[in-house]
Amino acid sequence: MKRSQALAVGVALLLSGSVVAADAADNPAAPAAGHSAKRPSADATWCTEQGGSPQQQVPYYTKTGTQIVQLGGEREMCVFTGEDGTKITIGADTLAADKPTLAALAYIHKPADPGGHPGNPSIGYCESINGTAMYGPKATDGGGWAEKGETDASKVVAACMFGDGSVIDAWGLKYHTGGVIRGADLTKKFRADIP
Structure with a gap:
């Protein structure tokens, strides 16, 4: 992977995490970045x-x-x-x-x-x-x-x-x-x- 592609992937991942974190801030019930909501067994x-x-x-x-x-x-x-x-x-x-x-x-x-x-x-x-x-x-x-x-x-x-x-x-x-x-x-x- 070229350096420019790696940088683009890194920025995309960073932004996607920011979107999840922002959603969690707006919606306290939303799962944190990298975590899924725990459903009852x-x-x-x-x-x-x-x-x-x-x-x-x-x-x-x-x-x-x-x-x-x-x-x-x-x-x-x-x-x-x-x-x-x-x-x-x-x-x-x-x-x-x-x-x-x-x-x-x-x-x-x-x-x-x-x-x-x-x-x-x-x-x-x-x-x-x-x-x-x-x-x-x-x-x-x-x-x-x-x-x-x-x-x-x-x-x-x-x-x-x-x-x-x-x-x-x-x-x-x-x-x-x-x-x-x-x-x-x-x-x-x-x-x-x-x-």
Whole structure:
């Protein structure tokens, strides 16, 4: 490419970027130069259609019960808030899965709680149905999911994760087994037909 052609291409690129930047200044919803507008995922859309609020959440480890440490990774969760202020959190991909998941089966079928769990009864129940909500080797180790940058350990939601990767709020699952609905009744909100 000749130098004059390269200069012309460079000026064209510079101007096109200026047009996008100018459009972004006139329209704050317009994407910035070099970026495309992020569309909600299909899982987030399903969550919203079911009355939930999609949130990007990250895992946290609770070191002392009050001190939390953000871990790597993130996951799209769907949070349902009831009129009474209670909440239930479920993986957006768990809610929107085309096939049944272990979390959905546990929620719908409500396996009996054998009881006798030392410590957190929601984690004990989760373990009794072959899930896990543990983040360390000691019974006092804890953790869960919350929005990025969270500093309040009480806002970290212990989630029961199953072998297929599906995840649901451990307390929401435990309460539902006893007939108590937290946040919303998920029974008819799963995309998959649950046998």
